Amino acid sequence: MIRYLLLTGLIFCLFPFIASAQQSQRLTQHWEFLREDLGNVWEAVRPVADGSPESVPLWEKVILPHCFNAKDAVDPNLNYYQGPGWYRTTLEIKNPYTQGRTLLHFEGAGQKTDVYIYTTLVAHHTGGYDEWTVDLTDAIQQFLQSADAKRYKGKVPLEIRCSNARDVEMIPSSMSDFNVYGGLYRYINLVYSPALSIEQIHVRPQVDARGNTGVVQLRAVFRNPLHTEHASLDIDILDPQKKVVQHYTQQVSLKDSTVTMPAITIRKPLQWSPGQPQLYTVQARLKSATGEAIWSGRFGFRHFEFVTHGPFMLNGQRLLLQGSHRHEDGAGVAAALTEDLIRREMKMIKDMGANFIRLGHYQQSSLVLDLCDSLGILVWEEIPWCRGGLGGDVYKEQARRMLTNMIAQHGNHPAVILWGLGNENDWPGDFPEFDKQKIRAFMSELNTLAHQLDSSRKTTIRRCDFCKDIVDVYSPSIWAGWYRGRYTEYKDETLKAIADVPHFFHAEWGADSHQGRHAEYPEAALKKVATGKGTDERTGDFALTGGSARASKDGDWSETYACNLIDWHLKEQETIPQLTGSAYWIFKDFSTPLRPDNPVPYVNQKGVVARDLTPKESYYVFQSYWTAQPMAHIYGHNWPLRWGKDGEEKMIWVYSNCPEAELFVNGKSHGVKKRNSQDFPAAGLRWQLPLHKGDYQLKVVARKGKESVTDEVFFTYQTDQWTKPARLMMAKSISGDTAVIKVKLLDAQGIPCLDAADYINFSIAGGGTLIDDQGTAGGSRKVQLANGQAQISVHLNKGRSMVGAAVKGIPEAFIAL
Template identity: 60%
Template structure:
């Protein structure tokens, strides 16, 4: 027979697959299949639900399409170069089999997020409305389901199922947050999961857990508060019926061993159930050891049993005034990034598997901190941060534009309350964000700093009332920086201003300007596959980006040096709490239609589909404990220069020592020294031969050896202006062909610095992998080192692919793709 702790551990693991933060119960079903969608408004709810006699289903309107949830209105049009992304209403409909296992129980639809305004209907009855695209909320459909079920004619038309309709609307509205001036799309749709939830009549409504410890972790204090909901029919005349129910609670250690089992008194729905106890030397939660305890609650009565799981962790943290950040009594440099809910081909509608893959990438990069910008994100992300060991700054979407009226302010208060109440049990969260760039006017005719200060002060006080254990924070609103506990000014050394070698002085000024400082948002854009041969010193480059040119050349060659410089400086700043670079992944934005990839903010270290850029490995070389080695230039197939001209080769690695080989000849060993810029001393000047070259690096880490190799061509021929486009095709693994458009001069020589916009066409538009917002998935894209590419799906061949420069000044080209 299995020990009790193993049984409980297995039980908790299975429950965690279903349990979510909003309604604590194990009876949840994700509603992913059998949905229909139409991207427009309908004349009435009756038009949505209107039955067809004898067919037992709503009328089939030609434009309705079958979809799987999560689903986003703007999965592709957010990065379509020819249109503004759709902002307006859209409808979803389905039918549900409702079978509540609990006697006199309740039935809910739980929304993990839907954008941006949502109305919910059971048949033609409107049940609820919600404003806000990023918080979780639930709708009690119990009574509406009962009412609909009493009409046998209606029930029969839908095959005994309950018809559900949901209207989402992301129309522009200056009296809603976030502002449409924000540098990200305000997506529409059911882009997070919806759950069908069953509860007994008496069930937990909210579970608050406060797990605290002293700085050295000698003693842990656990306080649990359970607010109950009671919908039981009162037939005894003695009260609300809670006497019939029993509640028990078990606390499990991170290894699944039971450390506490207690019965709790269930006497009133008004007063919460409270329990406290002390634990000696709890296993502390940290990025290196994300130890999670489990609270398992079981309610039994009236033939019903409900089980729910909440996980929590013990940790102690503080932002020292004019000093660093401490976790569990030790200084921890926060090594962070940012995340938007955005992915190629789906917009905001990421599946749990996609979220997990992305968060693992962030952790494998070596990050220990993340800012969720600029809105609360899926509870799945918070659970992954708990499990992986990523500290979190989470914020509400009060972002840019100014300050609206009472509805606007009420939404901000409600979303702040929801964020804290729904996510407070996550040990990963250390900062509650009140807003972002609130000094940015534009949505309203007048802009009043005093009003913004007053409202920011109100939100700050509300946050502290709801949760006194976490500090508040904002970024870039200097006239409010004294109102919150931690502040981040705007510092973009080497991108929007100054030079990256000015970073230390700018950072020091920021730390001196506020009691508790953190640096959110730094970095710059890079166009995947674009590289530069110019020497980039950080004082002045040949393309003037160091002089403050915000566009620069967008090369990966520049951005790796910018990141490199920041990271090596951060290692020698004893007062620095930490930073978060902007951003982990490229994302779509309506504000950047003429970026190299239109409508894409390209500041990510991975592309919009998760493909790493070269800069990903720069961070890994500084932050990751796992041995790694990467030669810069895997996406740089052709380098150029004069014969016998020395060219710099960079290797990013955390190995203590690396040896470089060029065409089989050793270029010597070098020791890693983070203060030897660039590449922590792992840089060589080598002679490349005309044509093909083989470059190999071997990293030495004790008995462990790591290898990396790239093959490239070296071109010494000079070139003139681009004169024509040449197309080639290369079969890729899987079901795609890569078509490359190469710009050449009148003599047929590759123009390796050309950056014309190339527009692809096809005899079957469905064959193109387009509207992905990636280097190989965009119909209109700026060339990188004279080459633009797009993928073609083999399933649509034979087709003919064409390529033009967007100004139609070059000779175009076409190529036939066959099986």
């Protein structure tokens, strides 16, 4: 299943070489970028005199990783850019190996990529999410021997053209509910390798459910362009404490590109699990006349089973899979997430208590998989066959290739248990023909291919009922309380789904929430929502207009409602012993071209954290059910102004995993409550208090054995009733060169209008710049008010500015900075 593309005499291989490299340099600096196309590659390298007309178009200096759509994906006034873009830099080549190879390793680039050395096309790749490597050696030698090399003074020009232009014969479909990003949005590495090196070692560990005996099967894949015939291969297997537990030496004859080694047995191996992610290491040395190449990788022993119509078993014990989903998307960078951002996000997912994640809807950075291994997070990873129907031969070949690459590149990760073959393949639209039988036939082909490549994992898809019998594990559409029905129907619908297929998992459930928006009566809209008619998402349900009453259209999009929906789902999941598990959609808000009218335009707001990783209140609901470390969180940290009648009883509630909690209001105890997960809401940790106009300090002390944790919030209770919105009030706070502008919508008497959800538009004149196009409630120049309030930040740029705020039908307001 190794696939090569021959271009200009060079070998282009789709598997990564980074692990076998003797030397590797990450190329992040000294890049230039042009967000448009060129007539040809010559326009990127031709010599020009400063100031001459040929110096246009102008190139922008950038740092990698870099995405075309870092800001325009959430620009409220534009369609995001889908087209070509160019990158260029120069390489200083210092290969230390005699007859060594110089390689360029792409961790991912979107979506179609051409690689040039000077004007020579070295390789082309289609697929924005798998890794791939280009051998630059021959093209570099050819350039250095040319007359054009003199003006580069020993350096080598590299140009890369990326394109995310719409193409129905490419996956994923542009109908997908996420942006098909463009650019060098993952890292690129310059790699020096001996002429004979290890491309990959595929590690297939097996262990019985009791963990008595572990067996490791190794298959080495070599890179051997000079056709070296003989070498010696040394293998060490290290346990999680880095002690060598097995050593293996073999003289290899390199007639073939792969060598399968005899099985290695390890008695009583330490087993990998979310609670104890024990990782073994394989270290390999390949010695030949061309030099020595090394390779290192990790693996783990674990045994899992999806019981028929029953739970998920890991290492012989039931494990309720508790998870979420992840898109590669972030505020201000889109898909160009740095290692630091990825590590921070994955740590937050683990700290939320998750033991499972679905990587939607495409292969993700290898660092994500490494972190899942080390943190203890089980994985469903899938290829981007998502929506639109089924294309032709080119389309199908890309899907096969990406499935092959995904399994080859990520197959050593013990965290991975499910290979996803598709998502929402029942959603037509890209082609005049939508043939269910042809989709079934291709799904069956992918299912067979996945099992041929890796018989140790299961296959899965989400939401394509006419293919549910093909894969090993199926996830239907159950959106109780959001797209259909009420959240109180969740358990009944889940029990039906468990009985319907041999192996069930519930991927995707949840609710959108506008950060900072809270509700005194969050379930009011549910009175209009019909019950008993299913809870699946259907065509058009995601839209904010038309169709039957539903929370997604008629609800308030408050954090309060989202917390209640999540709370109900989690407490019900504890009462379904045959449930394998579920994954909440989604961990972090992300950009989508299909939702321009959301409170934050072009953002799917179902995340439990915002697009900048700021936690919403729902993050702590999950912690209260899923974590062991004592925690307590009073609902409403970003709810500074509550409202109601004077003396009206209001609920104060706390999310905690502790057996008991005591609430103090303005220093006075209001008693201890006992936690009971089935006592909805907030597992019984709630207090009804009469509130009066004024300021309140709330403090909770939660206890778990000898340990205790505390949390505090402050809010003001408003009893004055507002009337029609009449004016905007703006305030500022300045720290360094950044100003934060806060806006409130008031009535004619100056009373805050706390139910106002109008769109507000920010503008600026002068030397400052808005910190906008972030895809967050506080980082968009067009955004819905949250309880009559909004804010935005400004880079002052050491100058003076005027910021304007406008709400339709209200006089515009201004503030000077």
